[in-house]
Amino acid sequence: MSKNNIVYPYIPNSVPEVKAEMMKVIGINDPMELYEREIPEELRFKGVMNLPEPIYDEYSIKRHTEDILKKNKNASEYLCFLGAGCAPHFVPAVCDEINGRGEFLTAYVGESIADHGKWQAFFEYASLMAELCDMDILSIPMYDGAQAAASSIRMANRINSRGTVLIPEKINPENMMVLKNYLKSVPEPDIKIVTLKCDAAGLIDVEDLKSKISQDVCAVMIENPTYLGSVEVKAEEIGKIAREAGAEYIVYTDPISLGVMEAPANYGATITCGDFHTLGLHMGAGGCQGGFIATFDDMKYISEFKDLMFGITETSVEGEYGFGEVLFDRTSYGSRDKANEFTGTSTGLWAITAGVYLAIMGPKGMEEVGTTIMQRSQYAAKKIAEVPGVEVNMSAPFFKEFVVDFNKTGKTAAEINEALLGYKIIGGKDLSFDFPEMGQSILFCVTEIHTKDDIDKLAYALKGIVSR
Amino acid sequence: MSRDRYSRFRKFHQAKWDEEIIFELSVPGERGVLVPKAEAAVADEIGDGVSVLGGLKRKKAPALPEVSQMRVNRHYLRLSQETMGTDVNIDISQGTCTMKYSPKVQEHLAARHPGIVEVHPLQDPDTMQGVLEIIYRTEQLMKEISGLDHFCFQPGGGAHGVYTNASIIREYHLSRGDYKRDEIITTMFSHPCDAATPNTAGFKVITLMPDENGFPPIEAFKAALSERTAGIMITNPEDTGIYNPRIKEYVDAAHAVGALCSYDQANANAFLGIARAKEAGFDMCHFNMHKTFSAPHGCMGPATGAVGYKDFLKPFMPVPRVEFDGRKYYLDYNCPQSIGKTRSFLGNFGVILKSNMWIMQHGAEGLKEAAICSVLNNNYMMKKLKETRGVVMYYDFGVGKNRLEQVRWSWEKLQQDTGFGTGDVNQRLSDFGIQHYWTSHHPWVVPEPFTLEPCESYSKDDLDEYCGVLAEISRECYEEPEVIKGAPHCGPTHRVKHPEINDEELIAVTWRQYLKKKGLKK
Numbered sequence: 001m002s003k004n005n006i007v008y009p010y011i012p013n014s015v016p017e018v019k020a021e022m023m024k025v026i027g028i029n030d031p032m033e034l035y036e037r038e039i040p041e042e043l044r045f046k047g048v049m050n051l052p053e054p055i056y057d058e059y060s061i062k063r064h065t066e067d068i069l070k071k072n073k074n075a076s077e078y079l080c081f082l083g084a085g086c087a088p089h090f091v092p093a094v095c096d097e098i099n100g101r102g103e104f105l106t107a108y109v110g111e112s113i114a115d116h117g118k119w120q121a122f123f124e125y126a127s128l129m130a131e132l133c134d135m136d137i138l139s140i141p142m143y144d145g146a147q148a149a150a151s152s153i154r155m156a157n158r159i160n161s162r163g164t165v166l167i168p169e170k171i172n173p174e175n176m177m178v179l180k181n182y183l184k185s186v187p188e189p190d191i192k193i194v195t196l197k198c199d200a201a202g203l204i205d206v207e208d209l210k211s212k213i214s215q216d217v218c219a220v221m222i223e224n225p226t227y228l229g230s231v232e233v234k235a236e237e238i239g240k241i242a243r244e245a246g247a248e249y250i251v252y253t254d255p256i257s258l259g260v261m262e263a264p265a266n267y268g269a270t271i272t273c274g275d276f277h278t279l280g281l282h283m284g285a286g287g288c289q290g291g292f293i294a295t296f297d298d299m300k301y302i303s304e305f306k307d308l309m310f311g312i313t314e315t316s317v318e319g320e321y322g323f324g325e326v327l328f329d330r331t332s333y334g335s336r337d338k339a340n341e342f343t344g345t346s347t348g349l350w351a352i353t354a355g356v357y358l359a360i361m362g363p364k365g366m367e368e369v370g371t372t373i374m375q376r377s378q379y380a381a382k383k384i385a386e387v388p389g390v391e392v393n394m395s396a397p398f399f400k401e402f403v404v405d406f407n408k409t410g411k412t413a414a415e416i417n418e419a420l421l422g423y424k425i426i427g428g429k430d431l432s433f434d435f436p437e438m439g440q441s442i443l444f445c446v447t448e449i450h451t452k453d454d455i456d457k458l459a460y461a462l463k464g465i466v467s468r
Numbered sequence: 469m470s471r472d473r474y475s476r477f478r479k480f481h482q483a484k485w486d487e488e489i490i491f492e493l494s495v496p497g498e499r500g501v502l503v504p505k506a507e508a509a510v511a512d513e514i515g516d517g518v519s520v521l522g523g524l525k526r527k528k529a530p531a532l533p534e535v536s537q538m539r540v541n542r543h544y545l546r547l548s549q550e551t552m553g554t555d556v557n558i559d560i561s562q563g564t565c566t567m568k569y570s571p572k573v574q575e576h577l578a579a580r581h582p583g584i585v586e587v588h589p590l591q592d593p594d595t596m597q598g599v600l601e602i603i604y605r606t607e608q609l610m611k612e613i614s615g616l617d618h619f620c621f622q623p624g625g626g627a628h629g630v631y632t633n634a635s636i637i638r639e640y641h642l643s644r645g646d647y648k649r650d651e652i653i654t655t656m657f658s659h660p661c662d663a664a665t666p667n668t669a670g671f672k673v674i675t676l677m678p679d680e681n682g683f684p685p686i687e688a689f690k691a692a693l694s695e696r697t698a699g700i701m702i703t704n705p706e707d708t709g710i711y712n713p714r715i716k717e718y719v720d721a722a723h724a725v726g727a728l729c730s731y732d733q734a735n736a737n738a739f740l741g742i743a744r745a746k747e748a749g750f751d752m753c754h755f756n757m758h759k760t761f762s763a764p765h766g767c768m769g770p771a772t773g774a775v776g777y778k779d780f781l782k783p784f785m786p787v788p789r790v791e792f793d794g795r796k797y798y799l800d801y802n803c804p805q806s807i808g809k810t811r812s813f814l815g816n817f818g819v820i821l822k823s824n825m826w827i828m829q830h831g832a833e834g835l836k837e838a839a840i841c842s843v844l845n846n847n848y849m850m851k852k853l854k855e856t857r858g859v860v861m862y863y864d865f866g867v868g869k870n871r872l873e874q875v876r877w878s879w880e881k882l883q884q885d886t887g888f889g890t891g892d893v894n895q896r897l898s899d900f901g902i903q904h905y906w907t908s909h910h911p912w913v914v915p916e917p918f919t920l921e922p923c924e925s926y927s928k929d930d931l932d933e934y935c936g937v938l939a940e941i942s943r944e945c946y947e948e949p950e951v952i953k954g955a956p957h958c959g960p961t962h963r964v965k966h967p968e969i970n971d972e973e974l975i976a977v978t979w980r981q982y983l984k985k986k987g988l989k990k
Contacts, residue, residue, distance in 0.1 A: 054831025286589025344627025
């Protein structure tokens, strides 16, 4: 019990009698003696930290926090058409059921026997993602898609020791910021980023690629679908150019597209990566992202992964599955600064959830969800294009997202989005900050959760807003 | 039936389901869930929606399993039962990880409240004032807890936080035109990420070995410093639980040559309200919100590495910064010297929320009580474990000297006496309903190591049970070696033949790779 006579429910030994008994065993009269002998006086914090008055009881802390969270507008009371790296998707209840299980929720780095189920769930995550990507190898997950992109490029650099990466100029700006930092070194960057020209829909200018490819390029990375939603129709040709120059071909993809879109492996990708937040996870204010990298079964790639890999193996009992660590010394847990980059706690619970999602969806589910997304997003683009003054100029097919050009409406993207809130609609991503050359354009995102009525409401609202 | 009246042990057996791999459950045609389909009117107007993909339309459906919903749910529930989370065991085993209780009230809000779950991270700040308020308020709490001036919660884990700090050290020196600083100094008992992340950020890494006191001598440290030193990145107390009492001298010496000092506070649990980064002179620090501040570990994430800085480093912090103008919260991207981002969006908001709620339920007094009880628990356990046959405590300085929140122990004596080492004991541990313990980071400086951290969540009875189990396993090693040889006996599986797989022929990290290697390719 502390000075304020509280016995804390999360600190069983704050009961004074218990504490006294333990001190007696240790041979001290005051727990502070334990510190006094170890931490010099001048390094000890004097006084009491100036923190807010605590909220001790469970109901009140819940109420207090809910009152703050209520200030957030959200996609259950509003229609949300915002994507750009995180999007509202359907989350099967079983996904939440499994990731809410205390055993998974509170497990950590336990070994393969007591945590056999966790290891199997990770093995299955990797196995299911491998089928989706039509590749063979995945590690446990990364922080997010940006990290997966960055580490894919570093893998390529380690494989071929080349110092330049080519990426589209219109890649996801969040990812671009992460890449720029991650590829740096002292004093010069390890890997130089050179961008490739893109059209208004985000498609790469292949002639520009041809002029920039060289023996110094470690990888060509594209996004497919692109950040602006379009399908990179020349993906196979781009890959050919990359591989003929001896570079790795990295394709950053949205895994929920892969029920209908070809797996990058089948049009030349040597490394597939992306963010799996679309597979059974909520938006969570950005807290449900998770990164993956997939490659073919080749030691050239396997030995360059940076994160733990769990391999299936045998136990002392015939026929029983067990799991072991694969090439542990690749990782910084095994080799500190001699490792492939660094590893650590990332997004294990979300990877297990993505596995649950793929298991429950199956091949049919993935095909259907992709189809619904394509139909509804095309329907939305069509309806929005009918609004006077508004243009949708996608030069290629698109998946889930598309750019709407408001330049001729005399209104800014910010004004459009603000007005949409009045219709209880969270609009799309305003592109004017990241891509000023596109003027007043908005990236709208339509998924399987948006009904025809939702889309019609959006088109109706836009019509009303631009006509004002 | 309760625990054995005399031994106090449990007749435990973990769930053992012999559960198939999910692919083995596939029945062609079965469905786990039906998904929304486009309305007829949409299909009429658009067509099938996918023909437009042309050559990029998927030709062969992914070979995912086809399993009914009940079977998928049962499958994963069984796997969860074959996992020993903190919620179901006395999780003292995973030293350096601070496996504390994660209050359910926090979890339920974070996992279910639409004000988080259904919020998009790129919403207009005006429409996510609650998210920004929690982040801002948590920053204020962390400032006081560390004594530093600014915090950011973007990094997605502890190592990621340390990496962010390494990036900031780099940008700080480069911004001053100081291009020759390419070395970072760390210590062997600091977490591996203190060596690995600066290497990823572009530095050469110098690792100092401990002397008989458990930390590197100040003379060796000073000898390693030079005009090339960009920074020091160290843990204190290190993974041994020993607090380096001369830490301020190390920090001052580093500052004297123009280096920055980064404090890895993964082991901060014993220090809340007791000792802070500021008083020790550090320029930056990081905390694991999923350890010290109670967010659950989630089978290795999602997590948050909270990073803190002195004012002069604010310009280099990740963007966006969450600011408050007295009326509302807003995002500031106008930071031209910023390192940019190390993770997309605002980080793992759910983890930040849970940590905020935990701190708010304790206040200044409560945080200190948590720290004190964690040290009390550890020293109580030390007293008991030192009496256990075969156990050695390295860096044992005798009467009057203590450890803080954890101890790196050794079964060196046990191994000499019986031939059984830490790995053997560890295999047996789960038979008593206790998670395998954490041995040590690599390399093993302490032989036959195991690292225990009995944080404040555990009761005296828990500690007694745990110590009793270790004493019993020690007894078995000396008296009943057959029991140890066959362990584990009561787990979901038996001893794994290849716990470390380095032979290419044996590598199978996915089901398809496994089938291929077994010659069973579909």
